[in-house]
Amino acid sequence: MFSPAAVVASCVGFVLIGVLQALYGPAIPALREEFGLSPSAAGLGLSAHFVGGVGGVLLFDRWFGAIGNRRILGASYLLMAVGAAGFALAPRWPLALAAALLAGLGFGGIDYGLNQLFAVGFGHRSTAMLNILNAHFGVGAILGPALIGAVGAAHYPAVFLVFALVNLPLLLCLKGVRDRAPQPSEGAYDSGGVLGRSLASVLGVFVALYVLHVGIEAGVGGWEPTHLETVGYGAGAAATATSVYWLMMTVGRFLVAPIALRHSPQAIITVSCAGMTVCLMLASISELAPYAYAGVGLFIAPIFPTGLPWLHRAAPRARRAGALVIAASMVGGVVAGPALGKAIEWSGVEAVPLLLGGVSALCLAATLWLIRSTRSHSQ
Structure with a gap:
């Protein structure tokens, strides 16, 4: 290509x-x-x-x-x-x-x-x-x-x-750049896939995974400084910690590239969602919060790019699948701010990591469902 x-x-x-x-x-x-x-x-x-x-x-x-x-x-x-x-x-x-x-x-x-x-x-x-x-x-x-x-x-x-x-x-x-993209039979994943109602369900859960994880990404980026200041950190330290979060997201993608040559997208995303959930829960402990948020950046990093090859394998003939999940990810970034803001209104800023941790647990559940569903149809 x-x-x-x-x-x-x-x-x-x-x-x-x-x-x-x-x-x-x-x-x-x-x-x-x-x-x-x-x-x-x-x-x-x-x-x-x-x-x-x-x-x-x-x-x-x-x-x-x-x-x-x-x-x-x-x-x-x-x-x-x-x-x-x-x-x-x-x-x-x-x-x-x-x-x-x-x-x-x-x-x-x-x-x-x-x-x-x-x-x-x-x-x-x-x-x-x-x-x-x-x-x-x-x-x-x-x-x-x-x-x-x-x-x-x-x-x-x-x-x-x-x-x-x-x-x-x-x-x-x-x-x-090659002017025509290879068809599914030419690419890396030329077998398996899901059909019919199962395909619609798989695509729906992929969309949910992308909306939710981008919501977490935007939520941490937007609310980490406020949360850290609320639990006692200075404005400068909070801003620096947020910059480290974005830096770790970038570093994480470079680090996972060689890992992706040896492990499946499913395994990488499962570990990513589990690690992200644990780190968000740890971020509710004020002494650990800046380091835990850095861990969130590291674990969330591979989800967006690693999910796309898995999607193409699960639905190799669903031509619009990639557009659907990428557009959904952008919508997730737009919706995250107002939705999280409303939740914070009744729970308080201190609950930010726990709220996002709950969303991250949903990402993990969606990933496990996708593994079970796509595996059963590709065997």
Whole structure:
């Protein structure tokens, strides 16, 4: 599916989408001042980005197989570049939101497209390669806020413009991408699978697993600083611990790549969900909380990329399955904030790790159900 240069370019592309997603938050102070926005209105920039992301996933899926992969990926990079430039130069907030939506369309196309192609394009190495690919997203998510911090939030337009320009050279590397994806019989997993009602159930539980685990990912990222401050840590220590959480998520994906060559996706995700649940429970002990949250980042890291090859094995002919779970993961990130906020209103901030631990236990239950269900149909 990919030449060596195209693999490197794809990893750079994932660094860029990680940067893009992480730029909106640090730019909020400058956006509020420039456009006279309330905090909630300024936060709509990231919401528009995610709405565009879901649209990009669905559009890529609709055109997948009908239009060559190079053409769709190229269009996605161009949409990201044009949207980022438009966000930087927009004279009014509605135009900036429209530009963020446009950039999100490209973001979703790259996110889904490369995940889909890596899931079927590397044979038995697909799980390892997906973890490496998604680890580069984490690299970008760490770099984004660092860039805004280095130049100052007031100079966010320059950062978005540079981001737009950096997208363009990647278009030259698309000739190394195979224009047609292999069919299920050509890929790593060419047997087994589930059918009929069982297929619908398996897809539904996969969607639930993705929604729930991304909800945990966003929940920890959003509420860890508040929880740590509530139980007695200083603001600086809480912010540092949260950065370590995101760093561990990136490190975890690099670490699991060689493990994925020797162990099945099912085994890796089971261990990940169990470890994540234990760490979240330990995070309710104030003395252990910062270290436990770092453990959550390490254990949650492989779930998103490792689940995709397992999904392709369980449902090799369900063409829309990958789009469904990736779009669901984005919805999970959007819904997590308000849902967790409501739960915290009646339980208190101290209960954050226990609430998330309960959700993590549901992830483990979903994983065990999927193992039993897909195994029974592939034997």
